[in-house]
Amino acid sequence: MTAQNFFTRPAFTRPTHTRRAALIAGAAGVVLAMSACAGSGTGTAAGGSAGADPIKKLSIIVPANPGGGWDQTGRAMQQDLQTNKLVSSAQVTNIGGGGGTNGLAKLATEKDVNTLMVMGYVMVGAVETNGAKTRLEDTTPIARLTEEPLVLVVPSSSKYQSVADLVADIKANGKGVAITGGSAGGADHILAGQILKSQGVEADKLNYIGYSGGGESIAALLGNKVQAGISGVGEYAEQVKAGKVRALAVSGKAEAPALPGIKPLKDQGIDVVLTNWRGVVAPGSIDDAQRAKLTDVVTKLHASEAWKSTLTKNNWDDAFLAGDGFKTFLTEDIAKVKTTLTQIGLVK
Numbered sequence: 451m452t453a454q455n456f457f458t459r460p461a462f463t464r465p466t467h468t469r470r471a472a473l474i475a476g477a478a479g480v481v482l483a484m485s486a487c488a489g490s491g492t493g494t495a496a497g498g499s500a501g502a503d504p505i506k507k508l509s510i511i512v513p514a515n516p517g518g519g520w521d522q523t524g525r526a527m528q529q530d531l532q533t534n535k536l537v538s539s540a541q542v543t544n545i546g547g548g549g550g551t552n553g554l555a556k557l558a559t560e561k562d563v564n565t566l567m568v569m570g571y572v573m574v575g576a577v578e579t580n581g582a583k584t585r586l587e588d589t590t591p592i593a594r595l596t597e598e599p600l601v602l603v604v605p606s607s608s609k610y611q612s613v614a615d616l617v618a619d620i621k622a623n624g625k626g627v628a629i630t631g632g633s634a635g636g637a638d639h640i641l642a643g644q645i646l647k648s649q650g651v652e653a654d655k656l657n658y659i660g661y662s663g664g665g666e667s668i669a670a671l672l673g674n675k676v677q678a679g680i681s682g683v684g685e686y687a688e689q690v691k692a693g694k695v696r697a698l699a700v701s702g703k704a705e706a707p708a709l710p711g712i713k714p715l716k717d718q719g720i721d722v723v724l725t726n727w728r729g730v731v732a733p734g735s736i737d738d739a740q741r742a743k744l745t746d747v748v749t750k751l752h753a754s755e756a757w758k759s760t761l762t763k764n765n766w767d768d769a770f771l772a773g774d775g776f777k778t779f780l781t782e783d784i785a786k787v788k789t790t791l792t793q794i795g796l797v798k
Contacts, residue, residue, distance in 0.1 A: 505747055506538040511560075511567040513553020515546035517665030518632065519682045520568045522764060523595065523728050527568075530756040536747050549576025549633030549660070551584070558584045560733045563740045566592060566748070570728035572636030574780075574787045578797050579635030586731065586784065590741055591777040593748045594729035596766035599702030600641050601683045601709060603695040605674050613698050613718055616678055617649045625657035630667045631680040634660040635796060637726040638680040640787075641701055643794035644722045645715065653795030671695055682726055683708050684765045701725065708765035727769055729776065745772050 508531065512524035521544065528540040545553040550573035557567045569586070577585050602613060610616045620627045631638025639658050646656055659676060661667045668686070671679045672694060679686070683700060687708040690697045697712045701724045704714060715722045732744050751757050752770045761768055771779055791797040 503743075504537075505564050505743055507564060508537045508540045508747070509560075509562055509565040510540055510542045511553050511557060511565065512542055512544045513546070513550035513556075513567060513569065513573065514544065514633075515666070516544055517668075519598075519685055519726070519728065520550070520570070520572075522684065524568045526757075526760045526764065527566075527730075527751065530754060530760055531747070531751055533756045534751065534754045536750050536754075547633075548580055548582070549573060549636050551576050551580050551582040554582065554586070554589070555584045557731070557733055558588060563733065563736045564744070566730040566732055566744060568728060569731055570637075571726045571783070571787070572632050572638075574784055575635035575637070575640055575791060575796075576633050577635075578788055578791050579639075586780065588734045589731035590734055590736055590744075591780050592730045592732050592741070592744050593752070593772040594727055594769050594776050594779060595748075595752070596761065597725045597727040597769040598682045598684055598766050599700045599706050599714075599725050600637060600680055601686050601690070601700050601706070601712065602641075602645075602678060602680050602698045602715075603671065603686055603690060604678045604698060605671055606693055606696050607674070608677065608696065610678070610698065613645070613715065613720060616698065617646065617651065619677075620646065620655055621649075621651055624655040627678075628657045628659050628676040629678045629680060630659045630661065630670045630676040632660060632667070634658065635791065636660070637682075637724065639796065640790060640794065641680055641722070641724050643796060644724065644790070645720055647794050648720050648722050668695075687765060706765065725767075729771075729780075748772065 510524045510528055512521050514520045524542045528542050531537050531540045545556050550569060553567060554573065557565070574586065604610045604616070629642050631642065639660060642656055642658055643653055647653065659670065667679050667681060668689060670676045679695070683706045686695065689695045690709060697709055699715045699718055700706045700709060700712050701715055701722065703723055705712060730748060732741065749772055
């Protein structure tokens with residue numbers, strides 16, 4: 451099969467077989483099944499049933515520096531896939547920069563069909579703001595995994611006691627007030643723009659300083675190099691609990707279990723709700739059979755007790771969606787993000 455765009459052709463398209471080929475295939479299946487029943491061994495290779503040519507070695511691209519949400523997701527996948535013996539080994543490679551678009555460009559040239567790349571809402575926006583040559587439409591969607599609300603924080607010594615205080619200072623001092631978060635055009639950046647837009651503040655007053663890893667934004671906050679920060683609840687929760695930063699609001703529809711008592715933006719007079727989702731895609735050049743194998747591995751990961759524990763530990767909400775459902779969701783989300791970025795002045 452030649453390489454095709456999985457956004458422009460039906461998923462899991464099967465080659466056309468003659469009736470004779472189908473009968474031969476069916477007979478072969480019966481023989482294999484009988485052989486399996488006759489055998490005394492019960493073990494199978496990692497990641498699949500007997501004769502299924504399972505994935506042994508999986509490569510996971512994390513398109514960000516260590517320390518952020520994508521890195522946490524990739525390494526959690528690595529551990530849980532190996533713990534459940536869904537693959538024999540999984541290797542994580544970090545490729546930071548460009549809101550994930552550097553990693554996306556690497557995926558476009560990837561020859562190893564057993565490769566997954568962590569991505570999500572952040573990358574959808576970064577592709578647009580960076581004018582990336584390689585787009586998510588050039589990949590093979592595999593599954594959406596998680597979602598989580600964002601949290602707006604300030605250094606513990608900050609004069610801001612509420613979101614209203616922060617917004618008022620930006621109105622008065624414009625770019626003299628800096629907000630940090632993930633790479634430009636991502637969920638953190640979009641949330642900052644939406645908060646200001648909802649309060650009648652022009653987009654050109656936003657001074658947003660993006661980093662490709664969560665560790666860098668935390669360092670900027672703790673060093674008082676910026677006045678506020680936005681990131682996923684899972685990334686900042688421990689710093690909030692330790693008293694190193696103070697949370698002003700979360701971006702979901704309700705309070706986040708990891709940060710009880712921190713009110714959502716909408717409960718503070720700011721009509722904004724945004725959650726950050728994450729998922730995985732594969733190289734756009736893989737065929738339908740390989741797509742099915744990767745989807746099967748990720749689906750089994752989602753069903754495992756280890757992954758359920760990972761969700762709880764990291765305060766991630768389960769948002770699993772695979773196959774055509776994820777493909778449709780991603781297509782729609784790309785269109786929505788384009789509109790949002792235009793409305794808040796991040797793209798023309």
